[in-house]
Amino acid sequence: MLQKLAAGNHTVPFRGPFTITRVQPGDILGDETTDTAFGPLAIIDHAVMKKGLTINMHQHKNDEILSYISSGIMHHRDSAGFEASIARGKLMLMNAGAGFWHEEKVKEDDVQMLQIFIRPNETDLSPEIQFHNKLVDNEDWYVMVGPKGSEAPLYVRQHVYILDAHPSAGEVVDVPAYTGLTPFLYVMNGEITMQHLTIGKQEAITDVVNPLPPFIANEDTTIVLFFVDLNAPMSMDGTISGWKN
Template sequence: MTLSLRPAAARGHAEHGWLSSRHTFSFADYFDPAQMGFRTLRVINEDWVAPQTGFGTHPHRDMEILTYVIAGAVAHKDSTGGEGIIRRGEVQVMSAGTGIRHSEMNPLADETLHLLQIWILPEAQRLPPRYDQAVFDDEDKRDRLRLIASRDGREGSLVLHQDASVYAAILSPGQRLSHDLGAGRGAWVQVVAGALAVNGHVLSAGDGLAIENEAAVSLASENGAEIVLFDLG
């Protein structure tokens, strides 16, 4: 069995005034050759965006991009015509493919936007760009692993062009959950809020854990927690 903890405090940090960002893996000016991603998971950025500011129009290519809103709202607009406001309980996916330009802004005047920006490497290059979003509210994630993104879009999840299944869960105090891993698969658990034990390791908000050569992922929380779990081929 192989378990590798990525503590919240060890993450890269960027401070831009309007944006405070923590980088689980190498990103932009933060580079650590030992932290280049996990399997096809390439980026987990935890961002806090000040009111009525954000990321102006910028390009991406050949990446599957998930936005998981923790608090506040993000206004999205892209060159495919995709446009919308995503709030807590909603997730968006964008396939950058052959090239896409988009902006992500905090439209609120009095609330900081808090989100996870997640990049997953696609299974093929130069795919057609696309955008989608879906609602997975707190009750939908309560005390179960709710599938939010997958290769085949099963259970109403968003579609990813990769052999990856992404789950979100909100554990009540004292709750336990388990997720079986298929042969040769690995998992990454990212803690959004609270604290829990993952396969015997105690994790707190912002921590991540890479799991290899295990038959299952075991989750248990004394006081409650919110997590995102990646099941990766």
């Protein structure tokens, strides 16, 4: 059965130059779970960062963090000595492990982005950072992230895949399936219809039994699609991902 997570469920823990809409994926399961995570998919922070913002150097532990930018440029600096400008089409994945420090600045236009927090399969793994340049505005699915050892260009230390697609208005899109993994489809921008349900910006849909059916894009839309092992072993010691009601 299709289950929808409405935008009205989300909290906004920060407002102002750094505004975060915090999506707790486990809320889509309602009373079926007491965890706010969807297996190891812990939190999706849908953020807007205003021009001139600096987020000073701070530490994460035991979080696997994908930065996915829809618009604007974020300037990154970290404890590993990397400095990079992250923009639409350039992905950054921080595998915080035992400890990783980073700082972010917005010097030009406002940034809209997702910070996606995944619980790793073990505590205190080695800290690492990865970058990847991907297609921009791909209408078909693009595999961005997968488990370590998979063919995905970026890896997490967990049984999770992350894909994106940018269907145009009126396009009918088939949703892939990964054997043994449960889908969680998030609309970053735009709107789709799946069977009888309309899913708009900052909303999500899942089916914990069956593959997701095709959908139609009601307008130009950005989709981020997760496949998750709901029963995967995971660390609960993450700075952000370990948070639990």
